Amino acid sequence: MNVYAIRAIYRQEMYRMWRTVLGSIFTPVITTSLYFVVFGAAIGSRMQPIDGVHYANFIVPGLIMMQLLTQGIFNASFGIHMPKFNGTIYEVLSAPVSPIEILVGYVGAAATKAVILGLIIMGVAWAFVPFHILHPFVMLAFLVVTALTFSLFGFAIGIWADGFDKLQVIPTMIVMPLTFLGGTFYSINMLPGFWRTVALFNPIVYLVNGFRWSFYGIADVTPLISLAFTGGFMLICLAVIYWMFRTGYKLKV
């Protein structure tokens, strides 16, 4: 095991976060704050509580989850795509490192950043709408597992993409709509019957619900199914990445 290599990659990626702190921390924090102001305070004050939870509080877990997904994907896809783009990937490919070590370094750093960001946003949210977390350890587990899963997903996207436009395609065309339709701003029980069934095919619904359950103990689907879904998605991402490394897909010629 080349521990020094894992550490070097991890450290370099974390360093990149501090270097780009405006984009990687402040932007998502400001975006989320706007959601709290508009949906939580302005609109939320006119909304009825959902399952006994005040609307401003109701949207907190979903908003954190939203940033966790987006940033996890962004960090990891960017982290591995940049070296491909500027050619520095030659160094990683010529180093005595195994695919697993590369993965642990890049995805570990991306997930760490996502978790740090998630916790910061949680703090910001708390400043707007004080809340109480019912199951803090389950909450942390969801935070970490989701950050890891979507960092893996982002890593795969970063290898697949051969340009910056492609890097954006999946996050904006697929992940973003699924997130908005994933029950961040409403309970899927509020949807008409047909759309409620459609919503159950959206993996994000399970993430948001599992996470919300850890906060308030309310959910549209049981938390165990949520966790199983996230775990399943993580395994799919791992399998895809394993295949990419084995075949040298878009990494080596």
Place this chain on the structure above:
Amino acid sequence: MTQPIISISGLEKAYGNGFRALKGVDLEIRKGEIFALLGPNGAGKTTLIGIVCGTVTPTGGQVLVDGKDVIRDYRATRGRIGLVPQELSIDGFERVYSTVRFSRGLFGKPPNPDHIEKVLKDLALWDKKDNQVRMLSGGMKRRVLIAKALAHEPDILFLDEPTAGVDVELRRDMWEMIRRLREAGTTIILTTHYLEEAEDMADRVGVINKGEIVLVEDKQALMSKLGRRQLSLQLAKPLDALPEALKGWSVDLNGGGNELVFNFDSASEHADIAALLRRLGELGIDFKDLHTRESSLEDIFVDLIRAPAA
């Protein structure tokens, strides 16, 4: 003979579009030598280096580094190799010191600030260590790439066009450093377009063209085997035509009858020139100036590449 540190046999690389970049390359690199790999653009130099270093997957053949297979035993082989790529592939936002430290870690070596300091000082980069790479000149960026390649103390160093875009003084420093590395026992394989550099530096020269090794030769032997000498005489009085008596020599009358140019291949004896000069005296052909020229590696190279595949 010294034992080979790298032995390449039957190496093949075909790209997806059917292009065969390497067609069964066999090559041995000896421990501790400076080996210059020459060839025109697109000959397969970079592909060959890429396979040894692990950035390119071969489609056939085998590469052994000190007896170990570069694919099966990649950890052992790659740890000993440093690669300086042809392109200035480096993250401009990184700082010099941290990017060099990163390379050392990536290659599995424990931190060693003393070594990194030494490498940076050797490359005259120490006072730039806290600069962002993008603020450096092209020549300095290339030195940062060399520093990165040396950060893990490799005993085999690949330099792909190391002096492209580097000014004369810097180039001289760089060769000085490469000499020092060789003295310390590092094996160096380089490609270059500046053939006079290969001529200066290399112990052996390999020429690759269209994916095939055309020749591998000790540089001295190559120069004397394929080298030519040329003698030009500026005549005191122009000649109308080449005198009959000189027809036996390989000679041309140039410059409107003002210059006689004789070609000797290196196999011919030195006595030939003396005989020639005596003959000119007998013929009453006077000359006011003379100069001789030996063919450089560049001429040899051009001849080899132009010649129909032998």
